[in-house]
Every structure is written in structure tokens, then in C-alpha cells.
Amino acid sequence: xxxxxxxxxxxxxxxxxxxxxxxxxxxxxxxxxxxxxxxxxxxxxxxxxxxxxxxxxxxxxxxxxxxxxxxxxxxxxxxxxxxxxxxxxxxxxxxxxxxxxxxxxxxxxxxxxxxxxxxxxxxxxxxxxxxxxxxxxxxxxxxxxxxxxxxxxxxxxxxxxxxxxxxxxxxxxxxxxxxxxxxxxxxxxxxxxxxxxxxxxxxxxxxxxxxxxxxxxxxxxxxxxxxxxxxxxxxxxxxxxxxxxxxxxxxxxxxxxxxxxxxxxxxxxxxxxxxxxxxxxxxxxxxxxxxxx
Numbered sequence: 001x002x003x004x005x006x007x008x009x010x011x012x013x014x015x016x017x018x019x020x021x022x023x024x025x026x027x028x029x030x031x032x033x034x035x036x037x038x039x040x041x042x043x044x045x046x047x048x049x050x051x052x053x054x055x056x057x058x059x060x061x062x063x064x065x066x067x068x069x070x071x072x073x074x075x076x077x078x079x080x081x082x083x084x085x086x087x088x089x090x091x092x093x094x095x096x097x098x099x100x101x102x103x104x105x106x107x108x109x110x111x112x113x114x115x116x117x118x119x120x121x122x123x124x125x126x127x128x129x130x131x132x133x134x135x136x137x138x139x140x141x142x143x144x145x146x147x148x149x150x151x152x153x154x155x156x157x158x159x160x161x162x163x164x165x166x167x168x169x170x171x172x173x174x175x176x177x178x179x180x181x182x183x184x185x186x187x188x189x190x191x192x193x194x195x196x197x198x199x200x201x202x203x204x205x206x207x208x209x210x211x212x213x214x215x216x217x218x219x220x221x222x223x224x225x226x227x228x229x230x231x232x233x234x235x236x237x238x239x240x241x242x243x244x245x246x247x248x249x250x251x252x253x254x255x256x257x258x259x260x261x262x263x264x265x266x267x268x269x270x271x272x273x274x275x276x277x278x279x280x281x282x283x284x285x286x287x288x289x290x291x292x293x
Contacts, residue, residue: 002043003027003035008150011238016258016265019156020240021147024271030072032271033163033170034065037131039139041069046125049073053119054127055080055112057221058088059279061243061272062130064095067102075125080107080115094278132167132197140170144177147266158263162212163270164250168194169201170270171209176202182209183261185253187246188220214253221245223286227252243272244279 007022026035030042041052052075054066063079070077079099084106088096100106109115120126127133151159158180165171165184175182186194191211198208218224227248234251235241242248247269254267 003030005146005149008146008154010154011240013234013237014255019150019154019159019264019266020238021143021150021266021268022240023143024241024269024273026271030065030068032061032065033140033268034062034131034271036139036143037062037136037169038065038069038127039142040135041125041127042072043138046073048123049075049125050123051076051078051119052125052127053078053080053116054129055116056129057081058084059095059275060130061095061275062127063104064099064102064274065131066127067099067104070104071102077102077104078107078119079104080109080112082110082112083108088278093281095275096278098274128167130167130169132169132201134201136169136201137173137176140173141177143170143268144174147174147178151266156264156266159266160261160263161266161268162250162254163268164246164253165194165209166246167197168209169197170268172198172201172205174268175207175209176205180263183212183254183257184209185212185214185250187218187249212253212257214249214256218249218252223283224248228283240269241273241276242269244276246270246272 003026006026009020009022011018011020023032025031052066052070056063058081067077092100107115116126160181160183161174161178162183163171164187166188168184171182171184191213194211230251231242231244231248
């Protein structure tokens with residue numbers, strides 16, 4: 001399964017032009033950075049493989065994408081998660097609902113690695129949480145080549161790339177394959193966490209993406225009224241729906257640093273919007289925001 005190049009668009013926000021690499025529009029079932037990370041598994045034959053096993057959170061974008069991969073390949077999908085709240089079990093929504101519909105089998109355990117080892121054999125592919133592994137490079141290199149072609153076609157001068165990071169795998173391999181700066185920000189841990197993720201994947205690499213940090217620390221998955229409001233403004237001004245977990249943090253950091261960055265900004269839209277429904281429900285239940293939900 002090969003994808004055509006994702007769209008490359010010029011949009012404005014707060015009177016500033018940005019280019020967007022729309023990986024959210026890559027494919028209706030398999031889009032965003034996970035489609036790039038799992039490109040290797042999609043495009044190679046694995047005649048002896050019958051199962052894929054992974055772990056992570058209960059609304060993970062990688063979880064959903066792996067469920068699609070397993071469905072396309074005819075593999076069993078085992079997913080190990082610390083805990084599935086009873087509310088989510090009784091009212092499935094977002095990535096969790098879609099992954100279950102694709103046949104995902106969930107194991108709840110705080111001993112994730114022990115559980116995974118129970119299923120790892122010669123017929124099983126183990127995908128690290130968030131797709132943090134060397135095999136991701138192949139698909140991200142395809143994205144890098146697309147970006148170089150987009151930049152040449154649009155005659156963009158002094159480009160730089162920005163994308164928020166979970167494990168940072170996409171940013172890492174983009175920087176490896178691009179001749180201009182790749183900026184990112186941590187959304188799960190801090191800068192040290194991000195650097196640790198990179199060295200686990202590429203121990204010999206010294207040319208890492210540039211980490212930008214925010215004046216305010218946003219904790220992963222926590223509800224912040226200002227982030228929701230930024231997400232809404234982006235949607236209204238750009239006419240683009242972004243992910244509600246990673247992108248508001250990313251845009252907040254980018255806008256904070258924008259006056260000090262030299263060149264033409266390109267933002268990578270990494271998909272993940274299927275999970276927005278669960279985040280919007282959380283905002284509703286907490287009554288943190290907003291009339292327009």
C-alpha cells in the first residue's frame with residue numbers, strides 16, 4: 001500500500017503565513033505520522049507474521065493505526081494498556097472505539113513489558129509504544145522527500161520545519177533527511193525525556209532536532225482552557241482541524257518562539273483527529289469550557 005504525496009498548503013493565522021504539510025489527509029484510514037512510521041510494515045511482506053503486539057495509552061493514535069495495519073495484514077492485534085476506565089468501556093469513543101472495531105484485543109496490566117514478552121515469538125511483530133523504532137525511518141524519509149519537492153515547487157526560501165513530539169521519532173528522522181532546521185517541542189515529558197527517546201532509536205546520531213520549550217509547562221493529556229481556545233481559533237482562522245492533544249501545545253510553543261525564528265515556517269499536521277471526540281467529551285464533562293461544543 002503506497003500513498004500519494006500529502007497536500008502542501010499555505011494558510012494564515014494571526015496575520016502570519018504558514019505552510020502546512022497535511023499528513024492528516026494522507027489516507028482516510030491510515031494517515032498522519034503513524035502512517036509514515038508504519039510505512040515499513042505496510043509495504044513489506046511478512047509471510048510468517050500472524051500477530052502484532054504493542055502498548056500505550058487508551059486513546060493512543062498509534063494504537064488506532066496499528067489496528068488498521070493489523071486489519072489490512074490479517075494479523076491479530078494485542079494491545080497492552082495500564083487501565084481502561086469503566087466509563088470508556090461502557091461508552092467507547094475516539095481511537096479506542098475505532099481500534100476495538102478493527103479487532104484489537106486489550107490486556108490491562110501495569111507490567112506492560114512482561115505481558116508483551118508473553119506474546120513475542122517468531123510469528124509476532126513487537127512495535128514500541130508510539131512507533132519509536134528504527135523501522136520508522138523508511139516512511140519518514142518518504143515524507144522528507146515530499147517536503148523537499150514541495151519546497152522546490154513553491155520556491156520557498158530559508159524553510160524550517162516545526163512539529164510537536166511525543167516520542168520524537170518523526171522529528172528525529174526528518175532532521176536526519178532534511179538539510180534545514182527541524183524544530184520540535186516535548187508534549188509527553190521534558191527535553192531530557194525527548195533526547196533519551198532519540199538516543200534509544202539512534203544511539204550514534206549527534207544531529208538532533210532543535211527543541212523549543214514553552215514558558216508554561218503543559219502536562220500531557222491535561223485539560224487547559226487556553227489550549228482549547230487556541231485549537232478553536234486555529235480551526236476558525238485556518239479552516240483546518242488539528243489534533244486536540246499535541247497540536248495546541250505545538251502551536252502554543254511555535255507562536256511563542258516565532259518572533260525569534262528566521263525563515264519560512266512549515267508546520268507538519270500529523271493527523272490524530274479521530275481522537276478529538278474523546279478530548280471534546282472530557283472538556284464537556286469537566287465543564288472547563290465552552291458554549292460551542
